[in-house]
Amino acid sequence: MSRWEPDARGRLEKAALELYNHQGFDATTVAEIATRAGVTERTFYRHFADKREVLFPGDNPLADILADASAAAPVPLPPLEVITRALTEAAPVFEERADLVRQRQAVIAANPELQERELAKLAAFASTLAHALRERGLESITAALAAEIGIAAFKVAFERWVNDPDRHSLVQHIRETLDTARHLIAPAEHVAATDGLSFTGQEGVA
Amino acid sequence: MSRWEPDARGRLEKAALELYNHQGFDATTVAEIATRAGVTERTFYRHFADKREVLFPGDNPLADILADASAAAPVPLPPLEVITRALTEAAPVFEERADLVRQRQAVIAANPELQERELAKLAAFASTLAHALRERGLESITAALAAEIGIAAFKVAFERWVNDPDRHSLVQHIRETLDTARHLIAPAEHVAATDGLSFTGQEGVA
DNA sequence: ACCCTGATGTCAGTTCGTGACATCACCTTA
DNA sequence: TAAGGTGATGTCACGAACTGACATCAGGGT
Numbered sequence: 001m002s003r004w005e006p007d008a009r010g011r012l013e014k015a016a017l018e019l020y021n022h023q024g025f026d027a028t029t030v031a032e033i034a035t036r037a038g039v040t041e042r043t044f045y046r047h048f049a050d051k052r053e054v055l056f057p058g059d060n061p062l063a064d065i066l067a068d069a070s071a072a073a074p075v076p077l078p079p080l081e082v083i084t085r086a087l088t089e090a091a092p093v094f095e096e097r098a099d100l101v102r103q104r105q106a107v108i109a110a111n112p113e114l115q116e117r118e119l120a121k122l123a124a125f126a127s128t129l130a131h132a133l134r135e136r137g138l139e140s141i142t143a144a145l146a147a148e149i150g151i152a153a154f155k156v157a158f159e160r161w162v163n164d165p166d167r168h169s170l171v172q173h174i175r176e177t178l179d180t181a182r183h184l185i186a187p188a189e190h191v192a193a194t195d196g197l198s199f200t201g202q203e204g205v206a
Numbered sequence: 207m208s209r210w211e212p213d214a215r216g217r218l219e220k221a222a223l224e225l226y227n228h229q230g231f232d233a234t235t236v237a238e239i240a241t242r243a244g245v246t247e248r249t250f251y252r253h254f255a256d257k258r259e260v261l262f263p264g265d266n267p268l269a270d271i272l273a274d275a276s277a278a279a280p281v282p283l284p285p286l287e288v289i290t291r292a293l294t295e296a297a298p299v300f301e302e303r304a305d306l307v308r309q310r311q312a313v314i315a316a317n318p319e320l321q322e323r324e325l326a327k328l329a330a331f332a333s334t335l336a337h338a339l340r341e342r343g344l345e346s347i348t349a350a351l352a353a354e355i356g357i358a359a360f361k362v363a364f365e366r367w368v369n370d371p372d373r374h375s376l377v378q379h380i381r382e383t384l385d386t387a388r389h390l391i392a393p394a395e396h397v398a399a400t401d402g403l404s405f406t407g408q409e410g411v412a
Numbered sequence: 413a414c415c416c417t418g419a420t421g422t423c424a425g426t427t428c429g430t431g432a433c434a435t436c437a438c439c440t441t442a
Numbered sequence: 443t444a445a446g447g448t449g450a451t452g453t454c455a456c457g458a459a460c461t462g463a464c465a466t467c468a469g470g471g472t
Contacts, residue, residue: 003437004451029427040452045429080390112326119325120318145362145383146390152354156347177351184286184352185391209468210420235458246421251460 004039009047011037016054021103025051025111052117055104063128065090070132079133079142083150084178086129087157091170094158105162126151153177210245215253217243222260227309231257231317258323261310269334271296276338285339285348289356290384292335293363297376300364311368332357359383 005011015036019028030051034041048054069086077085094101108114126147133143157177161170211217221242225234236257240247254260275292283291300307314320332353339349363383367376 003435008450030429031427041428042430042453043451046450050429051427078390115329116322116326119329120322123321123325141362141366141383142386142390144365145359145386148358148362149355149387149390152358153351156351156354159350160347177347180348180351181355182391184284184348184355185388209466214419236460237458247459248422248461249420252419255460257459 008037008039008043012039012044012047013054013057017100017104017107020055020107025107025114052114055107055114056117056121060093062090062093063125065093066125066128067132070129071135073136075136079138079146080150080178082133082136083129083146084174086132087150087154087174088171091174094161095170102162122151122155125154149181153181214243214245214249218245218250218253219260219263223306223310223313226261226313231313231320258320261313261320262323262327266299268296268299269331271299272331272334273338276335277341279342281342285344285352286356286384286388288339288342289335289352290380292338293356293360293380294377297380300367301376308368328357328361331360355387359387 012033016028016033019033019036030044031041033054034044037044044054048058066086066089069089070082073082073085108118126144129147129150130144133146134140138146154174154177157170157173160177161168161173164173218239222234222239225239225242236250237247239260240250243250250260254264272292272295275295276288279288279291314324332350335353335356336350339352340346344352360380360383363376363379366383367374367379370379
């Protein structure tokens with residue numbers, strides 16, 4: 001027989017989510033979480049770097065999925081299409097655990113510190129994407145920009161999906177959001193050219 | 207005669223930047239900062255919410271500039287052009303204090319906690335921009351997306367500017383980055399349509 | 413002269429997060 | 443099967459981040 005119950009990490013994640021949900025992130029101490037999970041506070045910190053990290057699973061395969069999908073996309077595909085595919089392949093990770101994800105988002109939405117951490121995670125994904133695009137031969141700055149724009153679109157799509165009363169799929173929201181992005185940028189050339197208040201002299205496309 | 211030296215806040219900002227720079231953010235305690243500024247630790251917390259916030263000035267006029275510029279832009283201008291103008295008007299805030307800004311970026315670059323906080327500030331700007339675009343009558347999701355893309359572009363442009371050995375202007379970097387963004391997104395329609403590995407059946411524009 | 417206000421100081425306390433060392437079921441290996 | 447190594451956990455001590463409550467006192471108004 002084991003000296004301890006197995007899966008301390010899983011128990012900690014569950015306990016934390018429950019407590020954060022029930023009494024709020026601030027009002028929950030790490031000691032409480034640990035006790036509820038049947039371990040000591042010190043053990044919590046052996047599994048998670050800090051009180052926030054417990055909401056952001058470490059076994060998250062997202063980065064790998066994004067990187068692999070980007071690497072696997074056909075060569076002639078333009079950057080934004082590569083990203084579209086990467087995000088589309090990553091979407092199931094969320095859709096398969098929709099309930100859990102929405103519960104977690106509710107906690108995050110209620111706390112600025114957690115929102116900060118989430119932004120950091122998204123920035124890390126952008127970094128991963130940028131790296132993958134560079135591997136495809138894309139120039140460094142173009143890669144970084146494409147990745148940032150892709151993640152920006154994902155943020156909007158994800159937020160729509162989480163709060164969508166009609167429960168449309170995340171993939172659909174991603175597709176629609178990226179289409180919106182295309183419409184946003186496309187008309188810029190000729191409209192800018194007719195702008196009488198030009199102040200840089202170069203609003204048009206180079 | 208005053209009971210205390212004036213501008214405790216300014217002294218705290220200066221002391222913090224110097225110490226963070228010299229010995230690192232982690233190795234600096236709030237007590238040290240306070241002592242160097244000639245006040246007590248408690249006073250530090252009366253001026254700044256936490257140890258990180260001291261690097262992100264509260265009198266930052268950026269949000270107002272972005273909002274005002276967005277509101278003032280001519281009505282027929284498409285969203286991304288509005289954002290281009292807003293960012294262009296905000297640029298001098300950085301350019302006028304280039305040395306200070308670069309010094310602060312060096313500190314931030316060396317510490318993940320500070321990077322998190324910076325991302326949060328940028329997200330707040332995106333929020334401000336989105337609100338301003340909605341005020342212009344833009345549909346909510348389009349506004350949010352345009353704002354996120356604008357801030358994404360700003361992030362890339364700002365990073366280029368901070369590290370630019372040629373010291374080109376931030377405005378120029380912003381313009382170039384947004385042009386890159388246009389090229390990135392524009393060609394998507396017809397290329398996607400020729401993609402033989404279509405897997406959603408809807409990669410083209412709706 | 414009196415009182416009010418606002419910025420600061422003082423102090424006690426909670427919680428976060430970390431280093432150092434102890435324990436002990438389980439596994440390996442001879 | 444006995445010896446020893448390993449890894450996950452517990453125990454303890456502590457510094458540093460924040461917070462609430464109350465005290466102080468120059469300056470400004472009445």
